[in-house]
Amino acid sequence: MLKVTGSAMPGPVSLLFPTRVFAASRDGDPQPSALSLLRDELSLYTAPPPLQKPRNVQPEAGQLEQSVATLREFTEPYTGWCKDTYSTIKxxxxxxxxxGSDTYAYLKDPPKDFYPRVGVIGFTGVLGLFLARGSRIKRFMLPAGLMTVSASMYYPEKAATIVKSAGDSVYDRAVQSYAALEKMVNPQSKSGKDSETKP
Structure with missing residues (x-):
């Protein structure tokens, strides 16, 4: 049996120096023998073994997790395509x-004589459909032409603006198509003129 005697040194300093330990003999000797040991050498004060660092072990994936992972891999190209399409269509x-909201706000509080004008324009379209019997070109051109004439009578400023912009775009397209047609018909005439101008 071991008996530890305290030292007169204060607090932590006493842990650094050897401590006197008395051990009782097994023979029944009443005189204990004295040993001088450090506290770390006693089994009561031994430091515990260092803890092992816990390993982050991932559990095995179940059947549901594997199915979801497979589904994600299968749909990944399509979700990217959908995102691109959504950003284009949005x-x-x-x-x-x-x-639509602007049209609703306009129709909720329309200007004076709006509905009678719309009625006349719509009636001319129906009249054009009635008069355009025969070919499909007549069925398209006659109602559209009558509706355009009646609308331009009620809204002359807007009609003039539309006619001017449409005329400019038609003129530009005609010039471009004429230039393209000339290149296709006479490709050597331009190269011949270039060679004549470079003596």
Missing amino acids: PKVQSVVQC
Whole structure:
């Protein structure tokens, strides 16, 4: 049996120096023998073995997790395509919604004589369909032409603006098509003129 005697040194300093330990003999000798040991040498004060660092062990994936992973891998190209398509279509959808809300606000509080004008323009379109019997070109051209004439009578400023912009674009397209046609018909005439100008 071991008996530890305290030292007169204060606190932590006493841990550094050897401590006197008395051990009782097994023979029944009443005189204990004295040993001088450090506290770390006693089994009561031995430091515990260092803890092992816990390993982050991932559990094995179950059947549901594997199915979800396979589904994600299968749909990944399609989700990227859908995101690109959505980013392309989103502004167009927003513009259509904005146009619809503007039209609703306009029709909710229309200007004076709006509905009679719309009625006359619509009636001329129906009249054009009634008069355009025969070919499909007549069925398209006659109602559209009559509606355009009646609309331009009610809204002359807007009609003049539309006619001017349409005329400019038609003129530009005609000039471009004429130039392209000339290149296709006479490709050597231009190269011949270039060679004549370079003596």
